[in-house]
Amino acid sequence: MLPFVYEALPSRVVFGAGSLQKLPEEIDRLGATRALVLCTPEQRAMGADIVMMLGPRSAGVFDGAVMHVPVEVAAAARDKAQRLRADCCVAIGGGSTTGLAKAIALTSKLPILAIPTTYAGSEMTPIWGLTEGGVKKTGRDVLVLPKTVIYDPVLTISLPVALSVTSGINAMAHCVEALYARDANPIISLIAQEGIRALVGGLPKIVKRPEDLDARSRALYGAWLGGVSLGAVGMALHHKLCHTLGGTFNLPHAETHTVVLPHAVAYNTSAAPAAMAQVAQAMGGISAAQALYDLAASLGAPLSLRALGMRREQLDQAAELAVQNPYYNPAPVTRQGICKLLDNAFEGRRPA
Ligand code: NAD
Numbered sequence: 001m002l003p004f005v006y007e008a009l010p011s012r013v014v015f016g017a018g019s020l021q022k023l024p025e026e027i028d029r030l031g032a033t034r035a036l037v038l039c040t041p042e043q044r045a046m047g048a049d050i051v052m053m054l055g056p057r058s059a060g061v062f063d064g065a066v067m068h069v070p071v072e073v074a075a076a077a078r079d080k081a082q083r084l085r086a087d088c089c090v091a092i093g094g095g096s097t098t099g100l101a102k103a104i105a106l107t108s109k110l111p112i113l114a115i116p117t118t119y120a121g122s123e124m125t126p127i128w129g130l131t132e133g134g135v136k137k138t139g140r141d142v143l144v145l146p147k148t149v150i151y152d153p154v155l156t157i158s159l160p161v162a163l164s165v166t167s168g169i170n171a172m173a174h175c176v177e178a179l180y181a182r183d184a185n186p187i188i189s190l191i192a193q194e195g196i197r198a199l200v201g202g203l204p205k206i207v208k209r210p211e212d213l214d215a216r217s218r219a220l221y222g223a224w225l226g227g228v229s230l231g232a233v234g235m236a237l238h239h240k241l242c243h244t245l246g247g248t249f250n251l252p253h254a255e256t257h258t259v260v261l262p263h264a265v266a267y268n269t270s271a272a273p274a275a276m277a278q279v280a281q282a283m284g285g286i287s288a289a290q291a292l293y294d295l296a297a298s299l300g301a302p303l304s305l306r307a308l309g310m311r312r313e314q315l316d317q318a319a320e321l322a323v324q325n326p327y328y329n330p331a332p333v334t335r336q337g338i339c340k341l342l343d344n345a346f347e348g349r350r351p352a
Helices: 019-029 041-057 071-083 095-108 161-179 186-208 213-232 237-249 253-268 273-283 288-298 312-324 335-347
Strands: 012-015 035-038 058-062 088-093 112-116 127-132 135-140 148-151
Touching (some): 012 213, 019 088, 019 112, 019 148, 035 095, 041 088, 058 071, 071 127, 088 095, 095 112, 135 237, 161 273, 161 288, 186 213, 186 288, 237 253, 237 312, 253 273, 253 288, 253 335, 273 288
Parallel strands (some): 012 148, 035 088, 088 112, 112 148
Antiparallel strands (some): 127 135
């Protein structure tokens, strides 16, 4: 057995249909009395429900969360938290809303209670991101790790099917890269494989019947495990490529992960055979890359970067950016290899 280091992250998880009802007591448990509720403009109604439910425990709401946490939005939310004398943040929504809560926590140390409504997994990580002038900076700080996370699958029923699928595959990407991480360890590998199984089981049922609460629970459980994997070990080529494509070409987050994953896995297959066998086994397939591609296809997900609005003439710049700063990856990252990967992802070819 290889030596390893394992470090557990401190967070409390309350999981289950109807667990949102525990929100007031969970706020009390944090010792907080004035929660600033955060949401996106699209989830304003959910934010208002939370404010109602909290009554005097709510200091107010900031409903301006947007993708990638622009510094201007972070500044406005920090301002509001200070003006309202909030002593904690309740983030209800996906990675964009959790990301905004993290930006507030980074400068104010306010504790975060997160209520995830997508499968992005940000709520389980100490990773923050802020975007200034089109450039996204990320960092790690345990200050931004939510203290409490309430996973209520009922809240995910309204997540549109297409976003449920791509967000679920985004969670699978965290699990897959955790299995071949430089700092992989046996506990996170078990968690990652269980995460893949849960998502592979839940997503097809959600496509058939979006209100299937059992399937929603399975997928959210898988998303939690994906978030744990992402928060615990370092990611590699797949996450780096998606970060570059999303940031530079403004491609949508979950969809980009969905298109790139089979190709990043194909790229790493021969360099990480044990991890790929674990992915394939968890998916009930023989080839991890093909199983991931076939799953996305069967769920009606986008399969090509072209379909996401990327243009062929942008591929060269993407390849250049992807090889610029060295980072860990099981297979060596070469310009020629990345060009081929991007070409396959652009055309949406099934991995060989
Ligand atoms: P998102 O948070 O941007 O949500 C997408 C849209 O779906 C929004 O309009 C949102 O209001 C809506 N939505 C969310 N849940 C809904 C529901 N249940 N019903 C109806 N509508 C709903 O998307 P995301 O994919 O969750 O997050 C992406 C962002 O999170 C990116 O900026 C990414 O970089 C970041 N992220 C960060 C980490 C981290 O560890 N820091 C991890 C994963 C993702």
